[in-house]
Amino acid sequence: MAIISLENITKIYRTKEVETVALENVNLEVQQGEFLSIMGPSGCGKSTLLNIAGLLDQPTEGRVILDDIETVAMRNGELARFRNRMLGFVFQSFHLVRSLNVLDNVELPLLYRKSTASERRRRAVEVLTRVGLSHRMKHFPSQLSGGQCQRVAIARALIGAPKIILADEPTGNLDSHMSQEIMDLLFDLNKEGTTIIMVTHDERLAQRTQRVIRFFDGRRIQ
């Protein structure tokens, strides 16, 4: 059963002078529990596709169906609620909040749900233990290594128990040892049933996933 269905997605960025086609008539179906890699050269539209699949951006044309729900016509508030419940994000540059400690960073998605402070705290401790950072809960992002920051970002993506995790080059800023650790974590999550779409430049990492699709100049070529 397809949990993500992108139909005829086109994304065009328009300025006064230029019109740039980032994605052209892309179709993609991702099955529930699948681990999919997206590969391609820089600027080919990988991240744009991931952003559209993650409801962070709107396509110029086409339909985005997540968990059998058509999302293109959704209003901002509905989209926010949907992202909060369904999706988790992991980014190359971590995007941790510098002025919050690890625990508060991880709690962040639950702030936008009806959950009590104690429930948020309990869940945050749980997922931080899971990613092996229970001893760093009171640290600030500036006091952590890159690998630790990415593990915090994964914990933050996990805390809301999303069905789908979208990872945009999650190992792009890490050395090979740390990359391995992060990938192991993602594989563990996938084994537990979480659907994962990962954008990567690393052929070896991509080959470990269940399916690889390739992009060139805004088109899916494989």
Add this chain to the structure above:
Amino acid sequence: MYRIYFKQALQMLKQNPFISIISILGTALAIMMIMTVIVTSEIQNASFAPEVNRDRTLYLHTFTTWDTITNIQNSNSTGIPYSFCKDYILPIKTPELIVETDLCQTIVKPEGSNDIHLLEALGTDADFWELYTFTFVQGKPYSQEEFESGLRAAVLRERTARMLFKDENPIGKSMEVNFLPYRIVGVVKEISPLAKESNAAFWIPYTSLPQYENDIFRIMLLARDKSDFPKIKQEIADVERKYTLANPPLVLDLNGPLEHRHEVLNPGYPHKTKTEHALRVHKRKTVLLFSLLLLVPALNLSGFSLSRLRKRLDEIGIRKAFGARRHVILIHVLFENLITTLIGGAIGLLLSYLAIFSLRRWLLEISADGTIPGQALVSFPVFLAVFAACLLLNLFSAGIPAYRVARMPIVDSLMQNDKK
């Protein structure tokens, strides 16, 4: 949620000490300007000893008659004739107290001394001591019976007692007031020069003054409750009508009664319409002044807020990615900014006290050693005003930047971090 916002705001202040200091100081100076104006006005309007009933008092001191045939206008803005007070004002029923005072310059010579002093005396009735709560350090005020009998008794303020009698006990001693002997019956604790209605070097029953029936008086009408003001005002309007009907072709205008906050601003016009117009103009000027005092620093701080928020666009993007709605981001930013504004507000309030103390001669028209009562400085209205000023400044300085960043597309916000 707000606990985390609060923690984050404090952490950001700690992480960027220089920017935090500049931001807080900017806010503090803006609040200081506003609070100096507010506290100055509050000092003039607040109730404090001995004028503890300012909020329940109405004032009358203008008596203008206009002859509709000759078009001649006769006006006195400093007092109302005694006979009119007696026949028309004193019979009014609604006020709890009606007090008459008559300020006069006197020549004073204390017993056993050849020194002569020129002092301001306030001729009062006995109810004066009920309307104003003086603290007697010695003796007591003159009674209703003593007032009615025209007894020559005087109550001195401490400074006057010291000046006239040095270290001697003045009670029972006498002094000449305008060459007539008066007995000292009481001494009251020094009062602030800001208590302008009750202030004098000493107080005497006005019935002891020769020919007091020909004098003019200030009248204070004490309401049982502020809700009685309209009724009292109506009674005064009825008095004007009654006098006008009884004395054709004269038309009477008492230009009041005025509440304390209006009395302070009273420009001394002889007519109600002119006074009301002047008060409306003053109100408009005040609104304009406050708007400028709020908007000018708010515009400066708004640029500052926007540049700080731009540095946090990726955070806003990530919050929205994880489900924060626009209004939640807006509230978050305003809440965080409010913490900085409140810290700045508290500092600003202290700075405004400092400014008022240093500039009291100019701002309050009192001498450099004149005291300012604490109740007037530290009061609920003052704190409410600080909070309101902080809220408005916060809204003006952070509202538009917060709205702009909250509306930015998530992808654009997230890309800001990658651009750095």
